[in-house]
Amino acid sequence: MLIVGGGLVGLTAALVLRHHGLAVTLVERRTATSPQPKARRFHVRSMEVFRELGLAATVHDAARDLADHDRMAVGRTLAEAERLPLRQPAGVDAPEVSPELPCLIAQDVLEPVLRAAARDVGADVRFGTALTGFEQDTDAVVADLGGRSVRAAYVVAADGAHSGVRRRLGIGRSGRGPVGGPSVNVYFRADLADVVRGREFNLCQIEHPDAPGAIASVDGRLRWMFMTGGERTDRDWPTVLRTALGVPAPDLEVLSVLPWQAEMLVADRYSAGRVHLAGDAAHVMPPFAAMGANTGISDAHELGWRLAAVLRGAAAPALLDGYAAERRPAAWFAADQSARRTLDLRGRTTPDPALAHPFVLVAGGFQYTDGTLCRPDGHDPEPVDRFAPAGRVGTRVPHRWLDAARSRSTLDLGGPGWALLVAGDPRPWAATGAVPVHRLDADFLPTGTALLLRPDDIVAWRGTDVTAPGRVLQELLHPARDASVPNSTVDSTG
Ligand SMILES: Cc1cc2nc3c(=O)[nH]c(=O)nc-3n(C[C@H](O)[C@H](O)[C@H](O)COP(=O)(O)OP(=O)(O)OC[C@H]3O[C@@H](n4cnc5c(N)ncnc54)[C@H](O)[C@@H]3O)c2cc1C
Incomplete structure (x- = not known):
């Protein structure tokens, strides 16, 4: 490889x-x-x-440098900025999202x-x-x-x-293609530990008319990124930055200035x-x-x-x-x-009605509808306007702890191999011998139902037929190649 x-x-x-x-x-x-x-x-x-x-x-x-930097902040300058309260998104139909915390x-x-x-x-x-x-x-x-x-x-x-x-x-x-206007990312160094202490932030929106933009914490103490709209890279950046910071920052040093355009x-x-x-x-x-x-x-x-x-x-x-x-x-x-989505932390823009629930994005809640999946009972769509994982085919298996010590999760059962998760007596399922079988008594899985889990934690099949998993697995691993898929084309380049 x-x-x-x-x-x-x-x-x-x-x-x-x-x-x-x-x-x-x-x-x-x-x-x-x-x-x-x-x-x-x-x-x-x-x-x-x-x-x-x-x-x-x-x-x-x-x-660890950014461990306490999960909050957003807004202010005319960094010196005047206040942290916004942490907002937990509504519409989560799951006891817990993941065995892991996000990481900055x-x-x-x-x-x-x-x-x-x-x-x-x-x-x-x-x-x-x-x-x-x-x-x-x-x-x-x-x-x-x-x-x-x-x-x-x-x-x-x-x-x-x-x-x-x-x-x-x-x-x-x-x-x-391009989304929004061009912007400039100014990466700089300045010891701002005393300025931000007690107001640690991930992103701070700066509303000063001469230096509008956002400051991102890179290490929360010495390294920062200032993002501002416009095309010009030849501005007097130390002056712009000091205006945005609202403090003299005598040791300020600009490390790089990169023009940037968001694209989709x-x-x-x-x-x-x-x-x-x-x-x-x-x-x-x-x-x-x-x-x-x-x-x-x-x-x-x-x-x-x-x-x-x-x-x-x-x-x-x-x-x-x-x-x-x-x-x-x-x-x-x-x-x-x-x-x-936009960068406005004050939420002044009207939310797009097509926005998915944030947890759908962060927890891999997108449902595959075509691919290595078996859906004999048709398509059971996963909602995107709320986070409601239920072990549907084509989705990441919902997280549930498997032990009182909360050390093992359902997400630990797939990978690097396949797994079969069974609600109720696992013995009839074990007879197929296709993949390791785990008993899982969870709210989203009625007794007698099983999930065939791929190595990437995606539910490939769901059903009650104890004879199905071995056959389904072989069918999924040996799909007929669709002649219309250009994947089989061999390109030769030098
Ligand atoms: C300002 C900014 C902020 C961002 N913020 C976020 C964020 O908060 N969260 C997030 O998820 N993403 C964010 N992103 C996006 C993220 O940085 C990229 O998605 C990520 O870097 C992609 O990683 P990559 O490995 O695919 O590509 P790259 O990081 O671009 O790596 C590609 C590598 O391939 C090498 N390479 C190219 N050609 C060859 C060759 N012929 N031979 C050998 N090597 C080669 C390059 O040198 C490079 O090291 C941000 C991006 C920017 C610019």
Whole structure:
């Protein structure tokens, strides 16, 4: 397996593939991880992926600088800003959302943690190595790494928004395109510990007429990001920043000034032959729902078990078609929802009636309707205007604790393998021998009902027929390839 790109998504893909026991080489053209903080909010669904990889505690530990920074703040300047009360969204029909808490950690802190973890589990991680070209045939991809050839059964292209792999494959993108106006991100350093003490925040909206924008905490003490509208990058940034801060900040140092335009674009195809796009290579979205990196982590999580099943010979190559069938609509949903949100923390804009419940976004509540699923009883739609997980086919299994110590969750039962969750006597189900059977007496599962859980915690089948799971599993792993799916097309590029 070859992964192109050592950003957040490529590194997660390496960890997931190693978790499934595959040999992995990752190439990253930069010599170091991202110097920009970029994404900072990792939702519970991403933390569940890190939990499965045995990394959740390590990530929370690395995130300790921002542990108390979950509040939003608003003010004319940072010095005058007040924190807004924490708002719990209404409309949650679930006792608890996840076994994991969300995590606020800057991407430039998280990536080194993932890079070290990927190396620790045996991935061949090569920074300072670029993919310069590739060709593929029906058996393999031959990748050119700056003059050296590497042969791989499959390639995961996690090479970012400007993905060279996607362009070489001639895959276009669709969507709204630019969302809102251009903006500038000013990354700066200043010791503001005394200014923010007792008013720690995630994001602070600045309403000063000469410096409107928002300040994001990167480490909550020395590193900050100021985001403001406009195209000009040549302003007197130290003066603008001091106006926004409302304090002299004598040690202020501007680290970088980057023009930026929020966009909503999703790749028209996720796969071409043996090459599969993941992360920003497949989708870009505005940051207002903090879904970009989180959607990419879910891509890696899902692609990993499919590649492992195919490479081990447990599944037909057509299993990989389900990746695009599921993840493309999921990315479109996340990107569209992100584009419908704004940064106004005072909530002065009229909410879009099509907004999904926030927990539907953060807990992977999007329901797959097409892909590696078996729905003999038809489609039971999951609502999006409230968070009401019920173990429907195509959704992430609802979280319930399995023990009094609250150490094991239903989400710990899937991955890296499949599992069967049975309400009531599990013995008749165990006879099929297809997958490990777990008894689960939960409110959402009537006695005598079972859920077939995929390695990515998605319910693939639900029913009462004890003879079904073994047959269903084989059918799901060996789908007939749809001739209309262009995935089987082999592109050859240099
Ligand atoms: C200002 C800002 C704020 C954001 N906030 C959030 C947030 O709060 N929450 C969230 O979820 N997301 C957020 N995002 C989005 C998030 O940063 C991206 O979704 C995430 O970085 C995507 O990760 P990736 O690994 O797919 O791509 P990238 O991080 O872009 O990594 C791609 C990597 O591929 C490498 N590469 C490219 N071509 C080659 C090649 N030929 N050979 C080898 N390597 C190659 C690049 O050097 C790069 O390191 C934000 C983004 C920005 C810009």
